Amino acid sequence: MATQDRPRLDPETAYEVISPESYAAWDPLLDTFDRLREESPVAWVEDVEQRHPPFWLVTRYDDVMRISKDNATFLNNPQTVVFSLTEGIEFAKKMTGGSPHMVASLVTFDAPIHMKYRKLTQEWFMPKNLHRLEGEIRELAHKTVDRLIDAGGEADFCKLVSQPYPLHVVMQILGVPEEEEPRMLMLTQQMFGGQDEDLNQSGMKDLPPEAITQLVAGAVADFEAYFAKLTAEKRANPTDDVASTIANATVDGEPLNDRDMMGYYIIVAAAGHDTTSASTAGAMLALARDPEQWARVRADRSLLPGIVEEAIRWTSPVQHFMRTAAEDTEVGGQKIAKGDWLMINYVAANHDPAQFENPRKFDASRSPNRHLAFGAGAHQCLGLHLARLEMRILFETLLDRIESVELAGEPARSKSTFVGGLKTLPLSIRPA
Numbered sequence: 001m002a003t004q005d006r007p008r009l010d011p012e013t014a015y016e017v018i019s020p021e022s023y024a025a026w027d028p029l030l031d032t033f034d035r036l037r038e039e040s041p042v043a044w045v046e047d048v049e050q051r052h053p054p055f056w057l058v059t060r061y062d063d064v065m066r067i068s069k070d071n072a073t074f075l076n077n078p079q080t081v082v083f084s085l086t087e088g089i090e091f092a093k094k095m096t097g098g099s100p101h102m103v104a105s106l107v108t109f110d111a112p113i114h115m116k117y118r119k120l121t122q123e124w125f126m127p128k129n130l131h132r133l134e135g136e137i138r139e140l141a142h143k144t145v146d147r148l149i150d151a152g153g154e155a156d157f158c159k160l161v162s163q164p165y166p167l168h169v170v171m172q173i174l175g176v177p178e179e180e181e182p183r184m185l186m187l188t189q190q191m192f193g194g195q196d197e198d199l200n201q202s203g204m205k206d207l208p209p210e211a212i213t214q215l216v217a218g219a220v221a222d223f224e225a226y227f228a229k230l231t232a233e234k235r236a237n238p239t240d241d242v243a244s245t246i247a248n249a250t251v252d253g254e255p256l257n258d259r260d261m262m263g264y265y266i267i268v269a270a271a272g273h274d275t276t277s278a279s280t281a282g283a284m285l286a287l288a289r290d291p292e293q294w295a296r297v298r299a300d301r302s303l304l305p306g307i308v309e310e311a312i313r314w315t316s317p318v319q320h321f322m323r324t325a326a327e328d329t330e331v332g333g334q335k336i337a338k339g340d341w342l343m344i345n346y347v348a349a350n351h352d353p354a355q356f357e358n359p360r361k362f363d364a365s366r367s368p369n370r371h372l373a374f375g376a377g378a379h380q381c382l383g384l385h386l387a388r389l390e391m392r393i394l395f396e397t398l399l400d401r402i403e404s405v406e407l408a409g410e411p412a413r414s415k416s417t418f419v420g421g422l423k424t425l426p427l428s429i430r431p432a
């Protein structure tokens with residue numbers, strides 16, 4: 001189909017659906033997705049200033065599900081997120097000798113290589129193995145809640161609880177010592193956090209794309225140096241952490257090369273904290289607005305898994321991924337040409353009223369709750385059991401130790417098109 005015949009979004013909406021500010025504002029964006037699902041569920045998005053290549057925006061649950069599960073027709077390569085600007089992508093290609101990705105990782109692989117790499121840690125991330133981490137995670141949850149209680153009544157939940165706790169867990173599973181955590185946080189922010197000035201302390205704000213990519217290249221080099229040391233240690237003295245699994249893994253009988261191994265560490269380090277953090281803070285906001293629900297779950301812990309699952313749907317912290325059509329195809333009645341780029345928008349899909357009744361309501365008893373916040377198909381979140389476990393243990397601890405919780409100010413969301421959620425949540429708490 002000729003490009004001019006595609007159902008193109010008007011420039012304002014085209015800007016809105018990729019602008020970090022819209023994801024911070026949230027409700028107006030949900031209104032836009034409601035309109036698009038009705039009027040133009042597979043819509044062509046062109047940026048008049050050409051900061052990113054054009055793509056199809058997919059907003060209906062069924063279409064996002066279909067694309068996610070058909071990994072032969074819809075590839076992750078060559079570009080998995082939209083926030084890398086056109087110039088940035090060109091610069092990455094120069095730096096890597098052709099790849100648009102500064103980091104090679106599971107999300108940038110397709111079959112057959114993807115499954116070979118995924119299998120290396122898949123068992124490690126299954127509930128049977130994670131079970132043995134429960135004690136350590138619970139200890140971490142208690143230490144975190146201690147800090148909240150010690151703050152004496154009023155505190156920013158994001159700063160004291162939802163941000164540091166998942167970061168500690170992920171660093172613990174990677175075997176990174178606590179004193180190195182601030183450095184790791186800074187490095188992952190340099191690579192992935194770019195869009196919100198409050199969250200990103202890396203100095204990237206307002207830099208031109210080439211400078212940003214160079215900064216990212218520096219962060220990757222720092223990561224590589226750090227993890228090269230860690231790899232040597234884990235090969236000499238393997239333990240049962242995930243870093244030891246990666247360091248000693250082989251694909252087709254060969255150890256991983258440096259770029260692939262670093263990519264593996266980096267994806268685990270980066271994917272595991274902001275996501276879980278945003279869902280945790282979202283659940284707390286919903287509960288703070290609804291004291292009766294807090295009291296109900298305190299009294300009946302069988303409601304807890306529902307809180308965790310609904311928090312993940314309601315917040316949808318990974319807001320999109322991109323796919324590229326491997327052949328001419330069709331989505332929701334719209335013709336898609338080989339090579340076209342598509343945005344599967346999880347926020348839109350998880351607020352589709354055809355799948356979720358009253359989707360903007362936080363409803364812990366929602367059943368079924370087959371949300372797409374973890375994706376679906378071959379790339380479905382590798383850390384989903386860990387995310388659920390961490391959140392369950394934290395909420396068990398909070399419910400045990402906190403009698404009641406109320407909002408003590410205005411919460412604020414981060415400006416980010418890719419991974420986003422609450423960045424501040426002022427709460428007033430009464431310890432049990």
Ligand code: HEM
Pocket residue numbers: 068106107108118170267268271272273275276279312316317318321346372373374375376377378379380381382383384386387
């Ligand atoms: C609430 C928390 C989380 C959410 C909402 C989330 C969401 C996602 C999504 C949407 C994807 C892409 C799925 C797709 O393309 O179909 C993904 C992939 C991934 N996630 Fe998560 N994630 C979370 C927590 C974690 C944690 C705790 C870890 C690990 C420590 C993790 C590691 C990964 C990895 C390694 C991938 C790539 C998998 C692949 O491409 O095969 N995630 N996640």
